Amino acid sequence: MRIALFADIHANLEALETVLADAAEQGCTDYVCLGDIVGYNANPSECLERVRALDCPVVKGNHDEDCGGDHSLDAMNPTAAEALRWTREQLSEEQREYLRTLRMVRQVEDFTIVHSSLDQPQVWNYVSNKFDAMSSFSYQFTRVCFHGHTHVPRVFARDTSVKELSAESVQFEDNLKYFVNVGSVGQPRNGDWRACYAIYDIPSNTLVFRRLEYDILTTQEKIRQAGLPDMLATRLAEGR
Numbered sequence: 001m002r003i004a005l006f007a008d009i010h011a012n013l014e015a016l017e018t019v020l021a022d023a024a025e026q027g028c029t030d031y032v033c034l035g036d037i038v039g040y041n042a043n044p045s046e047c048l049e050r051v052r053a054l055d056c057p058v059v060k061g062n063h064d065e066d067c068g069g070d071h072s073l074d075a076m077n078p079t080a081a082e083a084l085r086w087t088r089e090q091l092s093e094e095q096r097e098y099l100r101t102l103r104m105v106r107q108v109e110d111f112t113i114v115h116s117s118l119d120q121p122q123v124w125n126y127v128s129n130k131f132d133a134m135s136s137f138s139y140q141f142t143r144v145c146f147h148g149h150t151h152v153p154r155v156f157a158r159d160t161s162v163k164e165l166s167a168e169s170v171q172f173e174d175n176l177k178y179f180v181n182v183g184s185v186g187q188p189r190n191g192d193w194r195a196c197y198a199i200y201d202i203p204s205n206t207l208v209f210r211r212l213e214y215d216i217l218t219t220q221e222k223i224r225q226a227g228l229p230d231m232l233a234t235r236l237a238e239g240r
């Protein structure tokens, strides 16, 4: 079994299609979505339907929650709030109901999935260092947990202490626990604009990160055509 794990698509259809085509080429047999299908970019409805058509496990991201709900967005960053209001209008009531019913945490095969972290997943903590990772590890009962949310690919491993490993490839060892951020498909923030996802090969116990160039000019053009904030287009090229 080879599983493609992807997160933070954020309505970027060109990046999503590129990732899914690569996953098929790489022999992936299954898919897992770690949340934030919508928000920021210009194809929320199309991305949502593309993910639903995979019929795969999906957990809820904070943007999925914000677009599915009707609560006030006034306390948010104004650019994100503007994109969320626009996204709410693009989705059908049935699509928004789908987003509302997504679960926060799931177990799939021998691993766990969550959008942000396992300690208080509903408050959307960011895991940016080993201390954040330690808090999540306390609630992790499988060897591996995959997540997203920061848009930065990262691997934390815990034995007697927590250390960070390089987010290129990992050989999972039995006596360790791993908390893995698979990076972002549609809005990377690690200074590398390419779409990022990861492939977990269960028979060999290995994880490999994939980074792919996609048609970013089309994505940027769609953002501008939709009248969304221009910085959402420029940040894509900067990978931040």
Ligand code: ZN
Residues within 6 Å of the ligand: 008, 010, 036, 061, 063, 149, 151
């Ligand atoms: Zn996100």
